[in-house]
Amino acid sequence: MRKIFDFHGGIHPPENKHQSVRTPIADAGIPPELVIPLSQHIGAPAVPSVAVGERVLKGQVIAQPRGFVSVPKHAPSSGTVSAIEDRLIPHPSGHSAPCIVIATDGQDEWIAHSGTPDYRQLDKAALLEKIRCAGIAGMGGAGFPSAVKLSIQPHHTIQTLIINGTECEPYITADDILMRERAQQIIAGAQILAHLIEPGETLIGVEDNKPEGIAALRAAASGTDIEVVEFPTKYPSGGEKQLIEILTGKQVPSGGLPADVGVVCQNLGSTVAIHDAIVEGRPLISRVTTVTGNSVREPQNFQVLIGTPMRYLLDRAGYEPARGNRLIMGGPMMGFTVPDDRVPVVKTTNCLLAPTEEELPTPPPAQACIRCGMCAEACPVSLLPQQLFWFAQGKEHEKLEQHNLFDCIECGACSYVCPSNIPLVQYYRASKAEIQQQRRDHEKAEHSRQRFEARQERLERAEREKEEKRAARKRAAEEKARQAGGDGEEDPIQAAIERARAKKAVQQAGGGESELEKLEKAVVSARKRLETASAKLAEAQAQGSDLVDALQTGVDKTRGKLEAAEKALQDYQASDSAAAQDAAQPGDAAQAAIEKAMAARAAEASLSPQEKARKDLKKLEQRLQKSRDKLAASRESGEEEKIIEALEATVTRLQDKVEEARIAVQDAEEA
Amino acid sequence: MIETLTQYPLLAALLALVGMAAVFGAVLGFAAIRFRTEGNPIVDQINDILPQTQCGQCGYPGCKPYAEAIANGEAINKCPPGGEAGIQALADLLDQEFVPLDEEHGEEDPRPAMAFIREDECIGCTKCIQACPVDAILGAAKQMHTVIASECTGCDLCVEPCPVDCIDMIREEESLQNWHWQLPDPVSRKVEIIATDNPDARDRAA
Ligand code: SF4
Ligand code: SF4
Ligand code: SF4
Ligand code: SF4
Numbered sequence: 002m003r004k005i006f007d008f009h010g011g012i013h014p015p016e017n018k019h020q021s022v023r024t025p026i027a028d029a030g031i032p033p034e035l036v037i038p039l040s041q042h043i044g045a046p047a048v049p050s051v052a053v054g055e056r057v058l059k060g061q062v063i064a065q066p067r068g069f070v071s072v073p074k075h076a077p078s079s080g081t082v083s084a085i086e087d088r089l090i091p092h093p094s095g096h097s098a099p100c101i102v103i104a105t106d107g108q109d110e111w112i113a114h115s116g117t118p119d120y121r122q123l124d125k126a127a128l129l130e131k132i133r134c135a136g137i138a139g140m141g142g143a144g145f146p147s148a149v150k151l152s153i154q155p156h157h158t159i160q161t162l163i164i165n166g167t168e169c170e171p172y173i174t175a176d177d178i179l180m181r182e183r184a185q186q187i188i189a190g191a192q193i194l195a196h197l198i199e200p201g202e203t204l205i206g207v208e209d210n211k212p213e214g215i216a217a218l219r220a221a222a223s224g225t226d227i228e229v230v231e232f233p234t235k236y237p238s239g240g241e242k243q244l245i246e247i248l249t250g251k252q253v254p255s256g257g258l259p260a261d262v263g264v265v266c267q268n269l270g271s272t273v274a275i276h277d278a279i280v281e282g283r284p285l286i287s288r289v290t291t292v293t294g295n296s297v298r299e300p301q302n303f304q305v306l307i308g309t310p311m312r313y314l315l316d317r318a319g320y321e322p323a324r325g326n327r328l329i330m331g332g333p334m335m336g337f338t339v340p341d342d343r344v345p346v347v348k349t350t351n352c353l354l355a356p357t358e359e360e361l362p363t364p365p366p367a368q369a370c371i372r373c374g375m376c377a378e379a380c381p382v383s384l385l386p387q388q389l390f391w392f393a394q395g396k397e398h399e400k401l402e403q404h405n406l407f408d409c410i411e412c413g414a415c416s417y418v419c420p421s422n423i424p425l426v427q428y429y430r431a432s433k434a435e436i437q438q439q440r441r442d443h444e445k446a447e448h449s450r451q452r453f454e455a456r457q458e459r460l461e462r463a464e465r466e467k468e469e470k471r472a473a474r475k476r477a478a479e480e481k482a483r484q485a486g487g488d489g490e491e492d493p494i495q496a497a498i499e500r501a502r503a504k505k506a507v508q509q510a511g512g513g514e515s516e517l518e519k520l521e522k523a524v525v526s527a528r529k530r531l532e533t534a535s536a537k538l539a540e541a542q543a544q545g546s547d548l549v550d551a552l553q554t555g556v557d558k559t560r561g562k563l564e565a566a567e568k569a570l571q572d573y574q575a576s577d578s579a580a581a582q583d584a585a586q587p588g589d590a591a592q593a594a595i596e597k598a599m600a601a602r603a604a605e606a607s608l609s610p611q612e613k614a615r616k617d618l619k620k621l622e623q624r625l626q627k628s629r630d631k632l633a634a635s636r637e638s639g640e641e642e643k644i645i646e647a648l649e650a651t652v653t654r655l656q657d658k659v660e661e662a663r664i665a666v667q668d669a670e671e672a
Numbered sequence: 673m674i675e676t677l678t679q680y681p682l683l684a685a686l687l688a689l690v691g692m693a694a695v696f697g698a699v700l701g702f703a704a705i706r707f708r709t710e711g712n713p714i715v716d717q718i719n720d721i722l723p724q725t726q727c728g729q730c731g732y733p734g735c736k737p738y739a740e741a742i743a744n745g746e747a748i749n750k751c752p753p754g755g756e757a758g759i760q761a762l763a764d765l766l767d768q769e770f771v772p773l774d775e776e777h778g779e780e781d782p783r784p785a786m787a788f789i790r791e792d793e794c795i796g797c798t799k800c801i802q803a804c805p806v807d808a809i810l811g812a813a814k815q816m817h818t819v820i821a822s823e824c825t826g827c828d829l830c831v832e833p834c835p836v837d838c839i840d841m842i843r844e845e846e847s848l849q850n851w852h853w854q855l856p857d858p859v860s861r862k863v864e865i866i867a868t869d870n871p872d873a874r875d876r877a878a
Contacts, residue, residue: 090848092848093853094848094851096846096847096848096851097848098848367856393855394855396757424856427853427855427856428855428856430852430853431852431853431854431855431856432855434852434853435852437852438852442723445724445825446722446723446724447724448823449724449725449726449806449823449825450719450724450735450736452806452807452808452823453724453726453734453735453736453805453806454736455807456805456806456807457734596728596733597832624837627835628835628836631835643795644795647793647794647795647836647838648795648836650793650836651793651835651836651837651838654837655837
């Protein structure tokens with residue numbers, strides 16, 4: 002006999018399991034319409050690979066996985082794809098999500114498929130790929146893709162493989178009935194998993210409130226090395242970490258994975274699905290779901306196609322909506338109310354609970370916490386729920402994390418025992434979500450900060466570079482001017498070196514000879530020529546040579562040239578400085594925009610509604626005028642068609658806006 | 673030497689103290705140089721809390737300048753994007769009283785916004801690029817521009833400079849992706865969590 006351990010806390014809610022195990026698993030049949038949500042698992046949603054109007058066969062892939070943590074979707078029956086659209090899905094938010102809708106044809110025609118009964122031939126990667134391609138995701142809890150869970154990291158050695166047949170939640174009997182009717186498949190599936198993981202031992206953990214199931218499993222497991230372990234019933238022994246503690250005595254560290262203590266857990270339903278996928282080649286297109294609660298006449302378990310509308314399934318069990326107070330997917334402890342009874346059954350729908358008001362009354366209003374400490378006694382993770390409750394109310398997120406909020410498995414044991422009826426779990430779920438949101442926001446803020454600083458630095462750098470270029474140009478110009486103005490006494494070699502140096506500086510800063518430089522050079526050389534010519538002329542005059550006339554015209558001509566060159570230089574400099582100013586603007590535009598926006602906001606804050614409305618109107622009118630001017634200008638200058646059209650559209654839109662603003666002003670004035 | 677010291681215990685004590693002071697001084701001095709922190713740590717801590725929207729609503733050209741101003745005694749309630757939570761965090765950090773948001777600078781918007789350029793109307797003027805503080809807009813002169821959604825902080829600064837008014841600020845709608853549980857509302861009694869068939873609750877209801 003194996004030593005069974007116990008975990009802290011836990012509760013014993015009424016089980017209510019007997020109602021739904023009186024009859025064997027019934028076939029729910031083929032509904033006229035199947036709705037398959039693209040995301041039924043944790044991870045990236047699948048991508049549709051069929052088109053509307055396409056005929057699909059049972060078992061055909063209709064959506065491909067995207068990324069590693071994702072699984073494909075298969076058509077649960079044959080028919081035609083009638084839509085790919087957003088439909089309500091079973092989710093506590095009541096939001097819609099993309100779904101593939103199939104209008105079934107009732108023929109239930111299979112696509113060609115074949116299993117691999119001798120799976121021992123396959124290597125592990127191929128086996129895992131088969132499990133992934135069959136679309137198998139955890140069928141009890143959150144729907145984590147099984148292939149990911151079964152991919153053991155090389156640094157983990159697994160001593161124990163646990164098949165979780167605990168089913169500790171009240172009402173649910175889907176696993177119980179599987180044990181009674183399909184014990185062979187469970188054992189065969191467990192053997193596949195054992196082959197894949199090669200653990201030291203393989204255990205199937207079952208609570209002692211399912212004696213028939215245990216007997217069937219024990220009979221099927223005889224002759225194998227799989228051990229069926231029975232332990233006392235207590236909620237929530239089916240929690241992964243709790244089950245590991247019960248069976249092995251090991252505690253999974255906070256924030257750790259079961260693999261860290263050498264354990265892998267698999268859900269019983271997933272084990273059967275893995276068996277079907279590997280041995281028979283059938284993807285996960287149907288599951289066993291418990292339909293129970295006092296507002297159905299015949300509570301029982303159904304083999305139901307994924308995508309079957311819940312209402313269809315409920316009607317098979319004799320649903321009387323008038324008697325029920327709500328519809329719950331999952332059990333009464335960890336399930337959630339579904340927004341509408343048309344939502345489809347998904348891979349994680351282990352139970353549909355339709356209770357009456359007497360059965361599961363609406364909780365009475367919460368009272369103040371009396372610090373009785375019952376919640377702390379019930380908590381299976383040994384948390385301090387009342388402390389967490391205080392911190393959650395005060396939004397003290399740091400304290401919540403210090404008190405290990407993220408270890409809470411949301412089992413609801415604390416809410417169950419609380420004499421003040423405080424919905425504790427909802428506080429924890431909300432706080433967890435808020436903390437995660439804050440973490441994401443903070444990450445984004447950090448990212449924005451880096452981008453802002455990078456931009457700031459870039460602008461500064463650009464400004465600096467421009468400044469340097471300008472300085473270099475100025476230096477070069479001064480150098481030349483000095484040289485040109487010099488009286489020739491300078492050492493010619495030194496001057497040449499200087500010139501070369503200045504030129505290099507300009508080239509380094511500006512890259513190549515600039516227009517400005519060329520013009521400057523022209524001026525300087527013209528001046529020089531004029532000087533030599535004048536000198537010659539003076540000489541000739543002094544000597545009374547007959548060349549005087551010719552030289553005179555030469556001097557005049559050179560002087561004219563010099564003037565022209567000087568004028569060109571001046572023009573260029575004028576336009577250049579304007580351009581430089583223009584170029585300087587963009588760098589400060591962000592700053593200017595911020596300042597402008599700030600000024601506008603400051604002004605707005607002190608205005609009355611009428612004034613505000615009037616101001617809005619004025620602003621809009623100004624903008625309209627501006628756009629009109631712009632439009633006229635670009636029409637004149639024959640701008641591109643596209644731009645004119647865009648401007649026209651703007652003008653019309655602004656006109657509408659102005660009209661609206663006028664009405665707003667009138668309203669404000671009347672008020 | 674030893675003799676003199678034993679004879680004058682006062683001197684010995686004095687020497688010991690001076691010696692220790694010198695040693696510790698040296699250690700501290702070394703630590704101050706070796707482990708010097710770059711920048712002003714309090715400004716960085718404040719800046720870490722600010723939402724980095726860079727919108728200028730606080731009256732400073734960006735979050736860092738506002739952080740510097742707060743470090744120099746500016747009020748902590750001028751950042752609308754940070755909202756109450758941000759003010760609370762600043763109050764905790766700086767050990768100040770919580771003060772409600774200064775409405776003069778704008779109101780807190782619980783749903784973040786994002787800029788969207790109606791691309792077929794964009795004339796490619798690059799004005800919005802120049803205004804964006806985090807380089808979230810992509811485009812070139814006379815080419816269509818677009819906003820990189822993951823980089824936009826929703827600061828609003830690009831809307832005003834656009835000459836053809838083709839930038840919208842789009843509020844994020846609640847969807848499956850960003851939905852999460854809300855804290856229970858004690859007044860409405862609308863509790864979504866099934867606090868289950870609590871036997872006491874049933875007795876009371878019956
Ligand atoms: S819901 Fe969380 S806090 Fe409450 S008992 Fe369960 S694990 Fe403990
Ligand atoms: S059980 Fe309820 S009332 Fe008692 S300490 Fe916990 S939260 Fe408070
Ligand atoms: S108001 Fe807030 S987000 Fe905007 S620049 Fe100032 S500190 Fe940054
Ligand atoms: S795109 Fe517009 S709203 Fe978004 S960060 Fe840039 S300037 Fe701000």
